[in-house]
Amino acid sequence: MHVACVLIEHLPIKVERLRTPALNSKPIILARSHDAKQSVMDFSPEAGDLTVGMPLQQALSICKDAQVLEPDLPRYHQAFSRILSALEQRSPVVEDADLGHAYVDIRGLELMYGGKAAVAQALLSAVPEAFEVKLGIAMAKFPAYVAALGSAAGRVLAVPEDVRGFLAGFPVDVLPVSWRTKAMLREFGLDRLGQVASMAIGPLQAQFGREGQLIWGLSRGVDDRPVMPRSIKQVVTERLLFPEPTVNVDALLLGIETLLSRAFSTPNLRNRYARGVSLHVEVFRGAPWTKRISFREPLADRKRILNIIKTSVTGMILPGPVEEMNVTLWGLTGQSGLQSSLLLDVRRRANLLDSLRQLEARIGRRPPIYQIREVEPWSRIPERRRALVQLSL
């Protein structure tokens, strides 16, 4: 067995219930807003036959007594990140597939833990009991995922040697493909993976293209996708709990100054620079608030960072009384000094590349910056002579 799937269904709901135990006995709906429309992001099983994405009004007509909450995504990701860190103490290769859904490469762990059962127990023990984790173990990711779906809370299900036979009875809804493809499969009368597996690959490819090949392979238990370990971005976070909820921006700034002092006194930030800072604020009886600030250049000066934050929050109206605040310094670099080149061209290029790295840190993806490069300068056809090539870092 190579892969374990760790599945925590309705993780956001479970996090909310841990935060507010009074919600344990109530049906809950997490509703998010998009384009002035509210839809279901997650729901507790007691809320009834709901689906993710269902309009909130429709959901409330099904479950009138449901407690509707605004989602606190940073908190859910933080809770899941702690679980992933605990899993990484058991195996070095842990993939963060989705919120509440992870894969663990367990090759070689049997020798360390003394058997498959001990490995499974080690993985189950990494997740707090309140999350009711389900574990599936197989030779590949998809069968492991399906096994986790079929498992019970706090239990493990290992896929037998006859993988195709094991998968046959599961509905096509478990396939990691678009909802449109799943709807089309059902229109063709293919409701179970066994029916899909019995087809030849040709018709599926003709109808669904690349997805058809994937569907055919997965329904037969063939999944070559490797477990990709998550990249860990090193950050430094400090947390402050206010004695009483406050609406005073000056008190907030004082808290930020305290947190920055604490952060810069930690060994993790010694001789290191940060490319940005995030403020996360828990609001009393309200949705949390987060602000992310990117610096124009990496900074290690606490006062400069505080001034940048002050400029950003001064004049801001708080969304409500603040109970708790986190300050996170991210984009940590090892530079402690800059050595410029004597050559002007080299200096210009170094400055340009540094600006691009800052831009990438700010927007979260490779910036669409291009440079003109000569391709066939001798060509009589003008559009063949030069091309725009994306600038590489």
Add this chain to the structure above:
Amino acid sequence: MVQDTGKTSGAGAIKPVDTPAAVRVEQGRGEQPVRIHLGDWQQVMAIQDQWRIDDEWWRERPISRMYYRVLLEDGRETTVFQDLVTSGWYKQSYG
């Protein structure tokens, strides 16, 4: 055999430069341009240069163009060409 990476092939990271832009042209005797529409109609005051290129004859869409370097009534100089395969007119900087 090289395994399929599963990635979509494409040249999205490379974009052409100086691509021809379609333009409206009135032709006179001898097929030469007399008026060109660049936001508004501009009279061609003089044809400063004219040349033809024929290339890539082996492709499905060979390149055969008659270029004109023209002086417009507002004093601007511009380069247009007629695609001799499709008879369409285009504006393109040359050189």
